[in-house]
Amino acid sequence: MRWLALCAVLLVSPALAQAPAPAPAAANAKPPLVEPEGFQARVQPEQVLLGEPFVYELVITHPADHQYELKLPPDLGDFELLSEARTPPETGKEPAVTTFRLKLSAFNLGMLTLPELPFDVSTPEGPKRYVAPGRTLEVAGTLPEDAQSEGADLKDIQPPTEVAIRSYTLVWVLLGLLAAIAAGLVAWRFFQKYRNRPLAEVKPLLPLDVRTRQALEGLKAENLPAQGRVKDFYFRLSEIIRGYLGERYGFDALECTSSELMVELRRKQPLKFPEDGLMRFVSESDLVKYARAESSPESCREALAFGYELLDKTWPPLVPPLPEAAPVSHASGPRVS
Incomplete structure (x- = not known):
């Protein structure tokens, strides 16, 4: 049995070695081509100028289940x-129409050819492709048209060139210096005038009773009641009396209410103070x-x-009496006769 199996293997091996190998799949195989139902290409504007933009419009008519x-x-x-x-x-x-608009510009003169444009097409049968003609x-x-005869012609792009730009920086600097000098002169004259001015005589403050009486x-002298200005009269008189009391007894009488004024004066306990008259005046x-x-x-x-x-x-302020001098005792020693 072993000899029979060995012989069978030897007979089959040459046959397998001579069998053709399966063909490998084509690498990078392109999808098959498909033709749309209609294709139109137009250029806007019709006359294309060098460097000026123009629109290349592609209009493709195709089945609704195709996508370009x-x-x-x-x-x-x-x-x-x-x-x-x-x-x-x-x-x-149905049918569907897809429009593509390319905004382009040309670099050269003469008859130029737009290249072929490929499209990927998705169909129910699988991916396909379409190439629009150039x-x-x-x-x-x-x-x-008469540019050449007049001596004008297109020139290539020139390298960067230094261009002189007018600058007023120096002028502004000089004007600023002049303004600073002028300001300095004005300040110096003002300082000299201020330093040499005669000093005003400062009068000493008059006593409180004299200022109040004035x-x-x-x-x-204004006689405001005769002018019908009774309210102004009481406002002025109240300020005079309150200002005197505040300075006389050391508190801010102008900012006190009527009740606060009386409380503060009772706390000070001024002698011979006409409290009833003040209360009557304040109320009125x-x-x-x-x-x-x-x-x-x-x-x-x-x-x-x-x-x-x-x-x-209430004026002049009462001067407290001076303390009495203590009696001086003279000690006498024994008399010597």
């Missing part, structure tokens, strides 16, 4: 791509100033007379 995608080549030759736009077909319309167009120059005399003045009460000229004269009375009774 443009695959631009990396090199467009004498043309430069500026922008690309795709208008998809309307849904449910198009030849004429690129004209931007110079007028204020009362001035208010009396508050009615005139804030309650718009009427006041007769006689009441105004009595209020002004109270101001003089208050000043006479």
